[in-house]
Amino acid sequence: MSEHESNNAPSHDGDTGEDFRCGTVALLGRPNVGKSTLLNALIGMRLSIVSPKPQTTRHRILGIATSDEGQILYVDTPGLHRGARKAMNRSLNRAARSAMAEVDLGVQVIEAGRFTDEDEAVYDALAAQSVPRLLVVNKVDKLKDKGAMLPFVSKLLEERSFDEVFYVSALKRKGLEAIQQGILSRLPQQPPIFGPDDVTDRSxxxxxxxxxxxxxxxxxxxxxxxxxxxxxxxxxxxxxxxxxxxxxxxxxxxxxxxxxxxxxxxxxxxxxxxxxxxxxxxxxxxxxxxxxxxxxxxxxxxxxxxxxxxxxx
Structure with missing residues (x-):
């Protein structure tokens, strides 16, 4: 399956072999790094709402992507942010943090060329969990100086540990297949939780x-x-x-x-x-x-x- 094809209409008939993998993945990051756009691209449909404004996502959204190899349950979370003065902001932070404790794998999404104090807070929260963690560098198409990418990531990894790093443009649907394979390889071997045509648990x-x-x-x-x-x-x-x-x-x-x-x-x-x-x-x-x-x-x-x-x- 290419990264430009929808992966929410699997061809298997429900019979899964011993190699079939299934698990839950949290998409984490500070507000406005493109988590919802990434979720929509990964499941092949526009499920999570998107706007240019930060903190558009207020709820945990489950997106289900099923293929012959496995079923990935993506959890799009509200962006973790500091200065949570109001009850709403505290609620959003709780939703994001609680998602980390319920997944098989964590994916931190950052913006190419930018790593802020809020990104650091997300990393610290994710590193406290005993699950594999991947780094997704999003919006690579917007980085004018492409030569600065590897030094940026190398410096970032000097004091932080990720199992693997992926470079994507969620908006242009570039690099998605590599993420999917990287996630699937780290999920437990077990039968699917949802049906082959399910794309979310939300009504x-x-x-x-x-x-x-x-x-x-x-x-x-x-x-x-x-x-x-x-x-x-x-x-x-x-x-x-x-x-x-x-x-x-x-x-x-x-x-x-x-x-x-x-x-x-x-x-x-x-x-x-x-x-x-x-x-x-x-x-x-x-x-x-x-x-x-x-x-x-x-x-x-x-x-x-x-x-x-x-x-x-």
Whole structure:
């Protein structure tokens, strides 16, 4: 299988031999290094939402890639970051750290040519776990001085230990096959956990909320996307074959509500149109989406609200 082909439609019929491998892999890194883009590329479909803004990923997302050789369960985690002052930030860090304790292998994703204090914190957390660890240097296509790559990695490895290093461009789908083989070779030999056609353990209801939130991340300016979350109030398949989705966009203040709605409702309409089209592509059927905007003051620092919105275990 080439790195440009989807690997979520395996050819095997469910009979796995003794060499079949299966295990869980955590994709770890500071915010905005491309973990979600890498997950989507590795499983061959757009599962985890992506935006240019850091901390787009707020939940652990499981992506399943099954081939004749094995089944890899990729866990896309929120980016580990320092200065977690609010309950939301602490929740994201807990989600990322807890993922490390439940996997067979850890993959730290960094940006080519850049290793920050937050990258160091991710490494320290991963090194504390007794699992193999791989380093993925992402965005190699954006590094202008290609000759600086090997010295950069050599210096990085002087005081840090990884089992193997991979150079990729997740956005351009370059170097993926080598990562897959490197991961598979380190997973335990055991039968698959999920079916050959499964791509995630998340429900369509959850994915619908994420697709609305993705549009908010893409369309809203500055800090406003971080004050929003999405709750699905209704998700049903109608007799006419259309899936009807009712969703609430929660914000912290009345002023934010006005911005999300926009003049004459234009902003909310654009968010809804983009999310509906994304749902129809992902679910492969027609979708009727209705959106509302409501205010819950201080929800990002409210443990009760976070639990309601699915951010805590």
């Amino acid at each position: 369509e209801r959850f994915l619908a909320a994420e697709l609305v939130r993705e549009q908010l991340m893409l369309r809203l300016e500055q800090e406003l996307p971080y004050a929003t979350t999405v709750e699905i109030e209704q998700f049903r398949d109608r007799e006419d074959g259309v899936t009807e989705v009712h969703a609430v966009v929660w914000v912290e203040r009345d002023g934010q509500k006005a911005i999300v709605i926009g003049q004459g409702g234009a902003q909310l309409k654009a968010v809804g149109s983009g999310a509906r089209r994304a749902m129809e592509r992902l679910f492969d059927r027609r979708v009727f989406l209705r959106l509302w905007v409501k205010v819950r003051e201080g929800w990002v620092d409210d443990e009760t609200a976070l639990k309601r919105f699915g951010y805590t275990d």
